[in-house]
Amino acid sequence: MELLSRPQPRPQGGARGYDEVTIRDESGTETSYSRAAYERLPLADRVRPLLEGRSRFFLAGEEVDPRVAIKGG
Amino acid sequence: MSTADWVTAATDVIVQRANERLEAHRRALFEGTDRLFAWLMAGQWAFGILIAYFFSPYGWEGKVRTVHFHVWVAVLLGGALSSMPIALALLRPGWWVTRHVIAASQMLWSALLIHLSGGRIETHFHVFVSLGILAFYRDWRVLGTATVVVVADHLARGILWPESVYGIVNPEWWRFLEHAFWVVFALAFLIWAGRKSLREMQQIAEGGAQLEALAENEWRRASVLERTAAG
Numbered sequence: 001m002e003l004l005s006r007p008q009p010r011p012q013g014g015a016r017g018y019d020e021v022t023i024r025d026e027s028g029t030e031t032s033y034s035r036a037a038y039e040r041l042p043l044a045d046r047v048r049p050l051l052e053g054r055s056r057f058f059l060a061g062e063e064v065d066p067r068v069a070i071k072g073g
Numbered sequence: 074m075s076t077a078d079w080v081t082a083a084t085d086v087i088v089q090r091a092n093e094r095l096e097a098h099r100r101a102l103f104e105g106t107d108r109l110f111a112w113l114m115a116g117q118w119a120f121g122i123l124i125a126y127f128f129s130p131y132g133w134e135g136k137v138r139t140v141h142f143h144v145w146v147a148v149l150l151g152g153a154l155s156s157m158p159i160a161l162a163l164l165r166p167g168w169w170v171t172r173h174v175i176a177a178s179q180m181l182w183s184a185l186l187i188h189l190s191g192g193r194i195e196t197h198f199h200v201f202v203s204l205g206i207l208a209f210y211r212d213w214r215v216l217g218t219a220t221v222v223v224v225a226d227h228l229a230r231g232i233l234w235p236e237s238v239y240g241i242v243n244p245e246w247w248r249f250l251e252h253a254f255w256v257v258f259a260l261a262f263l264i265w266a267g268r269k270s271l272r273e274m275q276q277i278a279e280g281g282a283q284l285e286a287l288a289e290n291e292w293r294r295a296s297v298l299e300r301t302a303a304g
Contacts, residue, residue, distance in 0.1 A: 043091060043279050048084045050286035053294075070283045 017072035018057040018064060023049045030056075083289055091282035098274050099211075104166040106209045110175045111162035113206070114155040117182050121147040124189050143189055150185060154178050176215045179203045180222040184230070184238070192240030197252070204259055211267040211274075216260055224253045 021038040022030045038046065049055040050066065057069035064072075125147035158178045161171040183199045190196040200223055207219055227249040230238040239248060 039276070039279075043282055044084050044088050046279070047087050047282055047286045048080060050283055051080050051083055051087075051290050053290050066287055067284065070280050070287070 018059050018069035020058040022056045022058070024054045024056075079293075083286070087282045087285050087289070090285070091278045094281060095275055095278040098278065100167050103172060103210060103212075107162040107166040107171055107175065109206070109209070110179070111159045114159050114162075114175075114178065114182075117186075118147075118151045118155045121151040121182070121186060121189060124186065128190065146185070147189060151182075154181050154185065172210050172212065172215050173218045176207050176219040177222045179207060180219045180226065183223060184226045188230075188237045192236055192238050194240070200252075200256065201259055204256065204263060208263040208267055211270050213264045213267060216263060216267075220253075220256055220260060223256060224249065227252050 017035075019035050020032060021035070022032045024030045033041070046055070055066060057064050057066050059069065122144065125141065125143040129141040129143035155178070158171070158175040161168070161174055165171050180200070180203065183197075183203055186199050187193070187196045204216060204219060207215055227238055231244060231246075231249045235244050236242050
């Protein structure tokens with residue numbers, strides 16, 4: 001079960017916001033979105049992958065903790 | 074409940090809560106701005122009476138000194154202009170009609186103050202200040218109502234009673250277009266800023282929803298792990 005298997009990145013000091021998000025679909029294919037494209041997705045299409053642990057956030061190529069990324073604005 | 078059902082249900086609830094937060098935020102904004110205008114309307118009424126009283130000369134009927142017509146205009150017309158928006162702001166704050174009535178009344182207050190000051194160009198600043206305050210609503214339709222009212226007033230009075238609005242008896246016929254241009258110039262930026270601000274409000278609500286989703290995911294993972302460990 002994917003909800004259990006994905007380790008979450010640890011919060012990183014100083015890392016704020018994000019510039020890229022990848023969302024993995026049910027088949028395991030990852031789709032990459034720029035921040036602007038991600039924020040244009042319907043809210044439900046962003047919430048659902050977060051609930052299932054399928055979203056990963058990046059800033060300058062480095063993965064950042066989703067909570068820090070979202071709070072960072 | 075299966076995991077897929079749980080995710081679907083949780084998604085619906087989280088999205089709905091985000092929409093409710095955004096609506097509550099907007100409603101608080103509308104109601105707060107309505108209350109602000111209730112105070113402003115009362116203040117403008119008092120200010121209009123003071124302007125009429127101190128700046129308009131007394132009239133004479135034979136040897137009897139009488140209160141100038143402008144003072145009665147300020148008291149009665151000003152009262153009429155302020156009473157409806159004040160009543161709506163107190164009784165129906167947040168209603169869309171309230172803010173459109175306020176917008177129209179505020180522009181008519183500009184017209185009245187311009188008239189009471191004899192068409193002074195400086196009093197026209199009231200129009201732009203009012204548009205800035207109306208922009209607090211972050212609703213371009215309110216600014217649209219205000220613009221229609223102020224342009225119609227300038228056009229009508231420019232034709233029928235030009236010294237009342239421009240302070241001279243023979244302004245160019247297109248003078249109202251010059252005033253309208255500056256109103257539209259200000260509006261373009263106010264509407265842009267309002268839309269940007271609305272977008273930020275939406276981002277705050279959506280950011281909260283995404284954090285909720287993360288928290289739900291973490292709680293569910295933790296509880297399943299605990300159950301597994303306990304079992």
